[in-house]
Amino acid sequence: MHLDHRRIFLEQLAPTSESPLLIEIERAQGSMLYPREGLPLIDLIGGISVCNIGHSHPHVVRAVQQQAERYMHVMVYGELVQAPQVMYAQKLCSYLPEKLNCIYFTNSGAEATEGAMKLAKRATGRTRILYCQYAYHGSTQGALSVMGDEYFKRNYRPLLPEAYMIRFGEEEDLLQIDEMTAAVIMEPIQAERGVIIPSEDYLQKVRAKCEQAGALLILDEIQTGIGRTGKMFAFEHFEIEPDILLLGKALGGGMPLGAFVASQSLMRLLASNPVLGHITTFGGHPVSCAAGLAALEVLENENILEQVEQKGRLFEEYLSVIGARALRRKGLMMAVEFYSKEQCLRIINELIKKGVFTDWFLFAPHCMRIAPALNIPDALIQQACEIIAECVHAEIKLK
Numbered sequence: 001m002h003l004d005h006r007r008i009f010l011e012q013l014a015p016t017s018e019s020p021l022l023i024e025i026e027r028a029q030g031s032m033l034y035p036r037e038g039l040p041l042i043d044l045i046g047g048i049s050v051c052n053i054g055h056s057h058p059h060v061v062r063a064v065q066q067q068a069e070r071y072m073h074v075m076v077y078g079e080l081v082q083a084p085q086v087m088y089a090q091k092l093c094s095y096l097p098e099k100l101n102c103i104y105f106t107n108s109g110a111e112a113t114e115g116a117m118k119l120a121k122r123a124t125g126r127t128r129i130l131y132c133q134y135a136y137h138g139s140t141q142g143a144l145s146v147m148g149d150e151y152f153k154r155n156y157r158p159l160l161p162e163a164y165m166i167r168f169g170e171e172e173d174l175l176q177i178d179e180m181t182a183a184v185i186m187e188p189i190q191a192e193r194g195v196i197i198p199s200e201d202y203l204q205k206v207r208a209k210c211e212q213a214g215a216l217l218i219l220d221e222i223q224t225g226i227g228r229t230g231k232m233f234a235f236e237h238f239e240i241e242p243d244i245l246l247l248g249k250a251l252g253g254g255m256p257l258g259a260f261v262a263s264q265s266l267m268r269l270l271a272s273n274p275v276l277g278h279i280t281t282f283g284g285h286p287v288s289c290a291a292g293l294a295a296l297e298v299l300e301n302e303n304i305l306e307q308v309e310q311k312g313r314l315f316e317e318y319l320s321v322i323g324a325r326a327l328r329r330k331g332l333m334m335a336v337e338f339y340s341k342e343q344c345l346r347i348i349n350e351l352i353k354k355g356v357f358t359d360w361f362l363f364a365p366h367c368m369r370i371a372p373a374l375n376i377p378d379a380l381i382q383q384a385c386e387i388i389a390e391c392v393h394a395e396i397k398l399k
């Protein structure tokens, strides 16, 4: 039966690479994945920063079931009052600075990027968008236009005109933010480059330069948001506020949901001239919003945010002595850097055989991603790190 699934997967589902993992998942619970064959896997990536409270938390499952029984899709976004959207928007705003008081729910992170770029153009009347080298904001054509790696863009050009790249963390490049710039879009911590954390004052300088030029600052917290770095939003570490905030991944508590967040006065611009300035059928799906709200309640009720730094340190203690080239971390967002892409991939594959599930990064295939559920038990951290140490030592011996 499962062999058949694998064949159909390979033949009838569109591929994204030549070498998919091909592990069939039977179920997932907490920080564990249970494949149909082979060992259970300690999940150290949580669906790539999605499952911040673990898989299938009973509170979230209940919220999904109850909302599905009440109603699922009833009308396109923005017309009918739907309690899960309203309640989730209110709850999210209670965590945000005063000026980020209006939420546009989307289906995905990429769609949040698209909406935010349109809003910035509309709000400033300008056309230029600056983005960072090695940035990832999604795979649709607008988001691809601001992806910071030509390899992924080349065969899909022409993309958006007036998108210009700057180097992340280089103050000198901030001179390019000028009165023609509609927006600067960046991640506060670059995820896919392998967790690159900027200097304390870099983001403050970006913020100040945007202010001076009248350009909007769009911060992409699709990966860093909802507690991943130990604060609800990573911008809090840097004491700045964006004009537009992008959310996704963990926002839906395991269901598909994204959002761009701005001030009410900015968001109103999307409602006129032309009317329906940004529209979506499924954005803010009531079941996704109910799941996201329930996940945030779990984060609060189980004091999960307070434990992120301690759990991150525990990983760091174990992993700083295994012989990796470098380790970068903010909260529970970590990159373990090895000496080559091949070495990293060998280690990741060995780990899967031994019961630990990790991954590499899009622009840093020599780095191993660790971004587990924020409530991963300490005992599982220890167990996973011991297996990682074993695999890394075996790999080093092999050399």
Ligand code: PLP
Binding pocket: 108, 109, 110, 111, 136, 137, 138, 139, 187, 191, 220, 221, 222, 223, 248, 249, 258
């Ligand atoms: N922005 C960042 C920082 C991301 O990591 C991702 C997804 O990996 C996206 C945007 C795009 O989100 P989605 O895959 O939901 O379109």
